[in-house]
Amino acid sequence: MYEEPILSVRNLNRQFGPGCHQCNQEHDKGLEKNYCSNCGTVYACQDVSFDLFPGEILGIVGESGSGKSTLMQCLYFDADVTSGEAYIHDAALDGNNVFTLSSQRKRYIRNHTYGMVYQNPVHGLKMNFSSIGNIAEKLIAAGNRNVSEMEAIGKDLLESVHIPLFRMKEAPQNFSGGMQQRVQIAKALSNNPPILFLDEVTTGLDLSVQANVLDLIKKIQRELGISMIVVSHDLAVIRMLADRTVVMLNGSIIEEGLTDQILEDPQHAYTQQLVYSLL
Numbered sequence: 001m002y003e004e005p006i007l008s009v010r011n012l013n014r015q016f017g018p019g020c021h022q023c024n025q026e027h028d029k030g031l032e033k034n035y036c037s038n039c040g041t042v043y044a045c046q047d048v049s050f051d052l053f054p055g056e057i058l059g060i061v062g063e064s065g066s067g068k069s070t071l072m073q074c075l076y077f078d079a080d081v082t083s084g085e086a087y088i089h090d091a092a093l094d095g096n097n098v099f100t101l102s103s104q105r106k107r108y109i110r111n112h113t114y115g116m117v118y119q120n121p122v123h124g125l126k127m128n129f130s131s132i133g134n135i136a137e138k139l140i141a142a143g144n145r146n147v148s149e150m151e152a153i154g155k156d157l158l159e160s161v162h163i164p165l166f167r168m169k170e171a172p173q174n175f176s177g178g179m180q181q182r183v184q185i186a187k188a189l190s191n192n193p194p195i196l197f198l199d200e201v202t203t204g205l206d207l208s209v210q211a212n213v214l215d216l217i218k219k220i221q222r223e224l225g226i227s228m229i230v231v232s233h234d235l236a237v238i239r240m241l242a243d244r245t246v247v248m249l250n251g252s253i254i255e256e257g258l259t260d261q262i263l264e265d266p267q268h269a270y271t272q273q274l275v276y277s278l279l
């Protein structure tokens with residue numbers, strides 16, 4: 001069913017702290033926790049590897065502190081990796097490990113290949129710009145200079161995420177949390193990214209608003225066929241969205257597979273707990 005991966009991540013590591021003799025030794029054996037009790041170094045992501053295939057939604061689930069946001073930040077170049085590789089299936093990138101590219105080429109990837117929707121809209125939006133201005137900002141970063149074209153794209157996108165056009169000149173700071181997330185999604189989609197990251201996008205929203213945003217994400221994926229990585233601590237969100245799921249604990253992937261398979265036959269004790277908590 002699937003072709004080659006659009007994104008391959010291999011042995012991604014991100015540590016906070018210098019490490020010490022003790023944790024270096026423990027790390028070789030595979031740390032059972034994500035920090036060193038001797039020097040306090042945190043191993044937020046430990047040898048994380050996975051593939052993202054064209055048109056699929058990959059869910060990443062794990063409890064708070066399991067390393068999900070750090071992983072997203074590294075993939076989107078908001079943070080540096082300590083070590084590791086990631087390859088995007090794109091001839092223009094010549095098969096390079098994207099973590100080793102210049103900041104200019106990383107910016108190119110952010111502007112042309114990636115979209116990001118953060119848990120906190122403050123990180124993805126200029127809260128005091130107009131909503132359509134937010135979209136224009138991303139389009140300009142992607143090289144667009146045609147004002148009427150940008151306005152037409154912005155209107156289309158805002159309509160597609162159900163923001164009434166009479167409010168397009170309003171700043172997101174005037175909007176509800178659910179509306180802010182919808183503007184953020186519109187902005188993230190404006191450069192037609194083949195890969196979209198969504199980090200805990202429904203956390204903190206009311207249940208009915210959550211359902212609304214999740215429906216919207218599913219609809220976008222169906223209509224545009226974008227590959228998505230959806231991060232959540234909530235397996236119910238992952239169940240609703242993801243074709244395949246990766247389970248993280250203490251910075252490591254402990255289980256992965258088709259979402260249905262993981263829900264029906266979880267192998268790891270932690271995944272079993274997550275699944276039973278849904279019942």
Ligand SMILES: Nc1ncnc2c1ncn2[C@@H]1O[C@H](COP(=O)(O)OP(=O)(O)OP(=O)(O)O)[C@@H](O)[C@H]1O
Binds near residue numbers: 068070071
């Ligand atoms: N700047 C930092 N300095 C030190 N430790 C950090 C830093 N950022 C994250 N960590 C640690 O890295 C680990 C992973 O954090 P991360 O935020 O990625 O987890 P998470 O699964 O996204 O949880 P949450 O959903 O609560 O953010 C945690 O132990 C966290 O305390």
